Amino acid sequence: MRTSHQLPRLHPLPVRLMHWTNALAMIIMIMSGWGIYDDYVIIPGLHFSEAFRLGSWAAPSLLWHFAGMWLLAANGFAYLVYGTLTGRLRERMLPIRLRELTQTVRDTLHLKIEHDDLTVYNAVQKLLYIVVILAGIAQVITGLLIWKPVQFSSAVALLGGFQAVRIAHFIGMSVIVGFLLVHVALSLLVPRTLWAMLSGGPALNSGRRAT
Amino acid sequence: MRSPFRPARPPDPAILDDHRRLIRLIERRGILRGGLSLGMLAMLTGCDVTSEPAVDKALRLVSSWNDRVQAALFDPRHLAPTYPKSMILMPPKFNAYYDITEVKPVDASTWKLELAGLIRDKRPWTAERLSLLPETEMVIKHICVEGWDYIGGWSGPTLRSFLERVGADLSAKYVAFKTADDYPSSIDMATALHPQTLLATKYAGAPLADPFGFPVRLRMATKLGYKNPKWLTAIEVTNRFPGGYWENLGENWFAGI
Numbered sequence: 210m211r212t213s214h215q216l217p218r219l220h221p222l223p224v225r226l227m228h229w230t231n232a233l234a235m236i237i238m239i240m241s242g243w244g245i246y247d248d249y250v251i252i253p254g255l256h257f258s259e260a261f262r263l264g265s266w267a268a269p270s271l272l273w274h275f276a277g278m279w280l281l282a283a284n285g286f287a288y289l290v291y292g293t294l295t296g297r298l299r300e301r302m303l304p305i306r307l308r309e310l311t312q313t314v315r316d317t318l319h320l321k322i323e324h325d326d327l328t329v330y331n332a333v334q335k336l337l338y339i340v341v342i343l344a345g346i347a348q349v350i351t352g353l354l355i356w357k358p359v360q361f362s363s364a365v366a367l368l369g370g371f372q373a374v375r376i377a378h379f380i381g382m383s384v385i386v387g388f389l390l391v392h393v394a395l396s397l398l399v400p401r402t403l404w405a406m407l408s409g410g411p412a413l414n415s416g417r418r419a420t
Numbered sequence: 421m422r423s424p425f426r427p428a429r430p431p432d433p434a435i436l437d438d439h440r441r442l443i444r445l446i447e448r449r450g451i452l453r454g455g456l457s458l459g460m461l462a463m464l465t466g467c468d469v470t471s472e473p474a475v476d477k478a479l480r481l482v483s484s485w486n487d488r489v490q491a492a493l494f495d496p497r498h499l500a501p502t503y504p505k506s507m508i509l510m511p512p513k514f515n516a517y518y519d520i521t522e523v524k525p526v527d528a529s530t531w532k533l534e535l536a537g538l539i540r541d542k543r544p545w546t547a548e549r550l551s552l553l554p555e556t557e558m559v560i561k562h563i564c565v566e567g568w569d570y571i572g573g574w575s576g577p578t579l580r581s582f583l584e585r586v587g588a589d590l591s592a593k594y595v596a597f598k599t600a601d602d603y604p605s606s607i608d609m610a611t612a613l614h615p616q617t618l619l620a621t622k623y624a625g626a627p628l629a630d631p632f633g634f635p636v637r638l639r640m641a642t643k644l645g646y647k648n649p650k651w652l653t654a655i656e657v658t659n660r661f662p663g664g665y666w667e668n669l670g671e672n673w674f675a676g677i
Contacts, residue, residue, distance in 0.1 A: 249567035267566065268670035272479040275486050275672065358563060359500040359642050359677045360493055366501070371561065371569055 219328050219410030223291055228406055230284045235385065237263060237277035238348075242382055244270025251379050275356075282349055289342075302335045310336065327405055328413055341388040344381050351378040480670065487674040494676050496610050500641035503559045508573040508624050514631050515564065515645060516601065517665065525630040526600050526651050533636065537596075537656040540587025547635040551621060553577035553585075558616055560641040563677055574639040576621040580613045588657045596662035597638060600651035606662035607640070607647060608674065616641035619652070644675040 220228070243257035244264040250256065264270030292298035309332035317333070330338070354374045358365045368374050396403045405411070514520045533545040557575040583590060590613065596606040611617060620639035621628060628634040633650030640648060646666050656662070667673045 245567075249564070268666070269476070269479070271565070271672065272476075272483055272670060276479050276482040279482070357490075357493060357677060358561075360495060360498060362498075362501050371563060375567060 216412035218412055219405055221409065224288075224297070225406060225409065227284055227288045227291070230280065231288070234277055234281035234284055235389070237273055238281055239382060239386060239389075241270045241273035241277060245274060246379070251376055278349075278352065281345075285345055285349065301330055302339050305332050305335050305339075327402060327410055337388060337391070341385060341392075344384040344388070348378065348381040348385070351381060476670075483670075483672050486672060490674040490676045491608060491610065494608075494610055494642070496614055500560055500616055500677075503561070503571050505559055505573055505624075507571045508559060509570045510624060511629065512572050512623055512632055513562070513568075513570050516650070517603070518601075520631050523631045524601065526634060528635050531635060531653075533652060534598075534654040535586055535656075536654060537658040538589035538592045539583075539655075539657050542586075550577070550619070550636060553581065555622075556615075556618060557625075558618065558639075558641060560616065562645055564645040565671065565675070572639075573624045574618055574620040574622070575625070576618045576636065576639070578615060579617045579619055579638070580615070582619055583612065583657070592657045593659045594657070594662055596656040596658055597649045597652055598654035598656075599649045600653050603649050603665045604662070605638070605647060605649040605664040606667075606673075607638075607643065611640060611642055611676065614640070614642055642676055644677055646671065647675050 240261060240263035244262035245267055247256055247262070248267050262270060263273050289298075313331045313333045351368075351374050354361050354365050354368065355371070355378055358371045358374070365371055365374055368377065396406075516523075528547045531547055533550065535542040535544065554577060555575045556578050557573065559571060559573040561569050562572050563569045579595070583595070588595075590609065592609055594606050595609060595612040596604070598604055607617075617638070617640045619636050620633070621636050623629070623632060628637065633652075636652050637650040638648050638652065647664075664673065
């Protein structure tokens with residue numbers, strides 16, 4: 210007979226390692242990005258306080274950004290390969306049903322936040338995870354284009370020019386920061402989820418496919 | 421000798437199985453607590469992670485690695501987009517490590533461009549002799565590391581034609597520049613030989629104005645703004661890494677776009 214710890218867990222070790230590596234990389238990229246942003250702002254009047262910037266001025270912020278990018282891209286690539294090969298991405302995020310989505314939103318607005326079974330993601334959760342993964346991929350692409358607008362001049366022209374790509378990179382950051390605020394707030398509201406991302410969480414039902 | 425505190429008959433190992441989960445949980449909590457304490461300790465020391473010399477050194481090491489990645493990404497045949505002359509910004513944007521009011525104009529009658537390093541003909545050049553070289557014109561985007569950009573029209577001999585003419589060793593690694601405003605700079609040879617790398621003497625068809633590098637400055641379509649020194653006074657071809665003004669302060673050296 211298999212004991213509980215032999216069953217596949219909600220978050221297998223590779224997922225937990227990649228999750229926290231990504232958390233570190235994202236914080237480095239966001240905070241150093243705010244340091245770079247401040248020299249030529251996109252939204253007039255919007256500056257990021259020095260307390261939230263990584264790097265004492267633009268050059269160290271750039272050093273952080275262009276070091277953190279390797280960690281973010283390598284870890285993100287590993288996650289997508291792992292999630293695709295194990296089928297985890299498809300199993301956890303799909304399908305999303307519209308009725309389920311509206312129901313979850315309605316429940317949430319009635320302050321009915323239930324999360325008894327951590328192993329099942331609700332429709333809003335699934336949608337948010339997909340959006341933030343796509344935003345992460347978009348950030349890598351727009352980041353590469355801002356770094357090399359001449360080498361990739363056709364792609365930059367396709368997206369509307371250098372400044373348009375810069376704005377797209379800024380919007381991508383805003384989406385990720387928005388996700389981060391909701392994500393962290395909800396994990397603190399339901400601390401079992403935070404604990405699960407550290408320890409592996411509950412075992413998946415034996416009927417489920419191992420991931 | 422057997423410990424007198426040990427029971428004569430050891431307990432059934434099977435009871436461990438019933439409590440394995442609990443034991444693992446306790447161990448994990450210990451690790452978590454330990455991790456938290458370590459984090460607390462790091463915070464108590466109050467050190468700013470970004471100003472640690474070791475951190476700075478590691479980041480600059482990655483920056484040097486990024487130089488090599490960029491050299492590999494650089495396609496010597498790929499041309500930067502060019503624009504119609506009607507889009508040229510007048511006057512160009514001024515940018516330096518000091519204000520435009522502090523610009524010290526160069527006197528063209530006494531000005532000389534010195535040559536050094538792996539160059540056969542090191543005779544200095546006068547502004548007049550330089551103006552006799554065939555010109556190339558390009559209307560390109562200037563992109564600053566800060567994020568702003570503008571379209572400018574530059575003309576002058578290509579750096580490639582100049583280096584060929586003075587018999588420079590084109591297999592050397594670097595081309596370094598000295599300027600009248602004490603702004604040393606250097607680039608890789610592949611970029612120096614790119615067709616959109618000019619020794620610019622004119623902007624929008626007229627001789628450069630004083631704040632923009634009269635009589636000659638470097639202008640490249642494939643690098644960030646700060647890699648384009650103004651008021652050149654010397655060019656050196658070398659295999660020894662020369663660095664540069666901002667680069668020595670932590671900006672990336674290759675800075676290709």
